[in-house]
Structures are given as structure tokens and as C-alpha cells.
Amino acid sequence: MPPQQERRRTMEAALCFFMLLAGYYVLRPVREEMGIEGGVDQLQWLYTGTFVVILAVVPVLSWMIARLRRRAAVPVVYGFFVLNLLVFYALAPRLGPDARVVLARVIYVWVSVFNMFAISLFWALMTDLFSVAQSKRRFGLIAAGGSAGAVVGPLVTGSLARSLGPMPLLLVAAGLLLAATLGIARLGQAMRLEAGRADEALGGRWWEGALLLVRSPQLLGIAGYVVLHTTVSTFLYFEQANIVAGALHDPGERTELFAAIDLGSNLLALGLQALVTAGLARRYGLGFLLWSLPAIGMAGFVALAIAPVLVVLVAVQVLRRAIDFALAKPAREILFTGVTPAERYKSKLVIDTVVYRGGDVVSAWAFAGLTGLGLGLGAVAAVGVPVAVVWGAVARFLGQRATAAQRDADGG
Known part of the structure; x- marks a missing residue:
């Protein structure tokens, strides 16, 4: 790809990711408040519901990917998500109080599912369009374009939530997602212009992604990294829900706090992505980027074990999520540039949805079990420390494999 075309493609992709994450982050603070209003002791059930929905959707989506051209599959799925939001908005004023509670829980699960599929498919398309060297x-x-969208989304929610209420925000999110859909469709056209890059349907069966996963040490390593990532993230999420519920009692204040956490972490991530991500990747390699997030997880659990209070929680969450978006997430996606198209779309979809949310569910019930045994939030945080240590070891393994693969590709 000529440098000028590469730069143009990068700007188009960044704009699409901006729209996608802006739409998601319009919805995210509302979802967090819905989770607390439903009772923090019920969060594990919402996690379980999300996992069940993903198990039902993955075969359908895998079937579509097997039969549609790759550049067409992503905008078709995004268009379906836009339609879902419009249906939710149309249903809300027609439902009674009890049914609206059910709809709120459905939207909570839907946002979680949407986040998994939309972002996974976006990065799958990116790894199709960019080589390993270009991706670095x-x-x-x-990713910085996405972080900019993730900054705008909470600002929109914070400015409109009190005056409009949550349901009109669904239309705002739908408009942003529609813009992302149109941009992705345009960007996908470039695949036909790439010399030697076919855009045929992948074919195969819907379960092929799982089979490819269990047969590949590389994919199994990525899956292990993701499971440990979800374990640490879920423990911190439940710590957040419990600490915030105990510290703040007004729903509006809690929603504003969640938006502020989103805004702070995304601003920090945007600065890191724009200034240091590419340089760190070139100088220290993918292993360092992958390891940075477990290191923050270890430090965060130690801090919360000592002082499980709101100010510590906010600091840990802002720093952890910024490092994830700016360093670890791009590094994980680069790992997929060296695999086959079938592994990139089918197995990646399994990892980013079934494996990810499966880890969420197990971790959610583990947290509930630990607190049910009488452990306080500080003690549960201490349990998370060895999990983060193992996670760091897996990051080191993946980094070593990536370095060896790059050395082989360079001829020595």
C-alpha cells in the first residue's frame, strides 16, 4: 500500500472508530446506572444473561460471515444494531412500569453484547486491511480516533441525560452508529483494490472458529490472556458497583460519576495513543504493551486491598482503562494480523464474545461467592493479585511469540 493511501486509509478508519465508540459511550453511563438500580446483588444474573445471548448469537453471526463477502459482513451487522436501537426507542413509551424495567434489563444486556460484536468485527476488518508492519x-x-469518540460520547450523555432522559439517547447513539456503518462500508471497498487480497466469503461451518481456536497455540494464548483480563476487569467492576452504591445514593450523581470516569480514562488514553503507543511498540515490542495492563491490575488490587474507598477506585479505574485502550488493546489486535482470514474473523469472534463473556460470568459468580463467604471488598481485591500475576506471565509468553514471529518474517 503506497504511503499516501495508507495515511488516507488510517484517517478513514479512525473516523469510523470515532463514530462507533462515540455511539457506545453515549449508552454506557446509562447502562451502568441501570445495573445499580437493578441491585448490585443481581449483577451476576445480568452477566449470565449476556453470556446466554452471546451463545445464541455467535452461531448466527458466524453463519453470516461464512456466506457474505468479508467487507459486506461488517456493515450488515452494524445496520442490524441500528435497527435494534430504533425498536427499543419505539417500544419504550408503549410499555408499563414493570415492562419498562424488563426493557431496561434487555438494554443493559444488549449494550454489553453490542460492545463485544461491534468492536471485534471492526478490528477484524482492520487486520484485513493492514499488514503487520502497517498495523504497528x-x-x-x-485507536486514538476511537478514544476521541469515547471522550465525546460521555460529554453528550452528561449534557443531555437530565434534560432528555435515557431513551432519546438511543436515537443519538443510533445516528452515530449509522455514520460508522456507512464509513465502514466505504472503507471495505478498498479491499477490492488491494492487489492479491481476495474478498470472497470465508465459507465453512459456524463452529469452525471454535475448532481453529483449540488447534492453535497462538489463539489459545490470546484466549488465556482474554480470560484473565476479564477476571481482573470483572472483579474491579463489581468493586466499583459496591463502592459507588455505598458512597453515592442519588442516581443522577452516580450516572455523572460513571460519565466522569469514562471521560477521564478516555482523555488519558487519547493522549497516550497520540504520543507514545507507536513509539513503545517499536522500541519495546508487543510484549511490553501486553504486560502493561496486568501490571496496572496488580497495583490496583494492592491499592484496593489496603483502601477500598471511592477515590482509590476512581484512580485505579481511570488508569487501568486508559492503559487498556492505549496500549494493551492495540497490541492484542496486532496479534491477529499474522493469522489466516478464517482465524481472524471466526476464531477472533469466538474469543472476543464467547471466551470474553464466559470469563465475565465465571468471574461474576466467583465474586458473588467470595462476598457470600463474608469476605470484604479489600479481601476480595487481595484475591485478585495472584490472578493478575498469572495474567502477566501469559502476556510475556505472547510477547515472546510475537518477537520470534517477527524475527522469522525479517529473515533471521
Whole structure:
């Protein structure tokens, strides 16, 4: 790909990711408040519901990907998500109080499912469009576009939530997602212009992604990294829900706090992506980027074990999520540039949805079990420390494999 075309493609991709994450982050603070209003002791059930829905949707989506051209599959799925939001908005004023509670829980699960599929498919398309070398140069900038959208989304929610209420925000999110859909469709056209890059349907069966996963040490390593990531993230999420519920009692204040956490972490991530991600990847390699997040997880659990209070929680969450978006997430996506198209779309979809949310469910019930045994929030945080240590070891393994693969590709 000529440098000028590469730069143009990068800017288009960054704009699409901006729209996608802006739409998601319009919805996210509302979802968090819905989770607390439903009772923090019920969160594990919402996690379980999300996992069940993903188990039902993955075969359908895998079937579509097997039969549609790759560049067409992503905008078709995004268009379906836009339609869902419009249906939710149309239903809300027609439902009674009890049914609206059910709809709120459905929207909570839907946002979680949407986040998994939409972002996974976006990065799958990016790894199709960019080579390994190009991805190291450009993925940080593309991720920065997403972080900019993730800054705008909470600002929109914070400014409109009190005056409009949550349901009109569904239309705002639908408009942003529609813009992302149109941009992705345009970007996908470039695949036909790439010399030697076919855009045929992948074919195969819907379960092929799981089979490819269990047969590949590389994919199994990525799956292990993701499971440990979800374990740490879920423990911190439940710590957040419990600490915030105990510290703040007004729903509006809690929603504003969640939006502020989103805004702070995304601003920090945007700065890191724009200034340091590409340089760190070139100088220290993917292993360092992958390891940075477990290191923050270890430090965060130690801090919460000592002082499980709101100010510590906010600091840990802002720093952890910024490092995830700016360093670890781009590094995980770069790992997929060296696999086959079938592994990139089918197995990646399984990892980013079934494996990810499966880890969420197990971790959610583990947290509920630990607190049910009488452990306080500080003690549960201490349990998370060895999990983060193992996670760091897996990150080191993946980094070593990536370095060896790059050395082989360079001829020595």
C-alpha cells in the first residue's frame, strides 16, 4: 500500500472508530446506572444473561460471515444494531412500569453484547486491511480516533441525560452508529483494490472458529490472556458497583460519576495513543504493551486491598482503562494480523464474545461467592493479585511469540 493511501486509509478508519465508540459511550453511563438500580446483588444474573445471548448469537453471526463477502459482513451487522436501537426507542413509551424495567434489563444486556460484536468485527476488518508492519504504525492512531469518540460520547450523555432522559439517547447513539456503518462500508471497498487480497466469503461451518481456536497455540494464548483480563476487569467492576452504591445514593450523581470516569480514562488514553503507543511498540515490542495492563491490575488490587474507598477506585479505574485502550488493546489486535482470514474473523469472534463473556460470568459468580463467604471488598481485591500475576506471565509468553514471529518474517 503506497504511503499516501495508507495515511488516507488510517484517517478513514479512525473516523469510523470515532463514530462507533462515540455511539457506545453515549449508552454506557446509562447502562451502568441501570445495573445499580437493578441491585448490585443481581449483577451476576445480568452477566449470565449476556453470556446466554452471546451463545445464541455467535452461531448466527458466524453463519453470516461464512456466506457474505468479508467487507459486506461488517456493515450488515452494524445496520442490524441500528435497527435494534430504533425498536427499543419505539417500544419504550408503549410499555408499563414493570415492562419498562424488563426493557431496561434487555438494554443493559444488549449494550454489553453490542460492545463485544461491534468492536471485534471492526478490528477484524482492520487486520484485513493492514499488514503487520502497517498495523504497528497505524493501529495506535486508529485507536486514538476511537478514544476521541469515547471522550465525546460521555460529554453528550452528561449534557443531555437530565434534560432528555435515557431513551432519546438511543436515537443519538443510533445516528452515530449509522455514520460508522456507512464509513465502514466505504472503507471495505478498498479491499477490492488491494492487489492479491481476495474478498470472497470465508465459507465453512459456524463452529469452525471454535475448532481453529483449540488447534492453535497462538489463539489459545490470546484466549488465556482474554480470560484473565476479564477476571481482573470483572472483579474491579463489581468493586466499583459496591463502592459507588455505598458512597453515592442519588442516581443522577452516580450516572455523572460513571460519565466522569469514562471521560477521564478516555482523555488519558487519547493522549497516550497520540504520543507514545507507536513509539513503545517499536522500541519495546508487543510484549511490553501486553504486560502493561496486568501490571496496572496488580497495583490496583494492592491499592484496593489496603483502601477500598471511592477515590482509590476512581484512580485505579481511570488508569487501568486508559492503559487498556492505549496500549494493551492495540497490541492484542496486532496479534491477529499474522493469522489466516478464517482465524481472524471466526476464531477472533469466538474469543472476543464467547471466551470474553464466559470469563465475565465465571468471574461474576466467583465474586458473588467470595462476598457470600463474608469476605470484604479489600479481601476480595487481595484475591485478585495472584490472578493478575498469572495474567502477566501469559502476556510475556505472547510477547515472546510475537518477537520470534517477527524475527522469522525479517529473515533471521
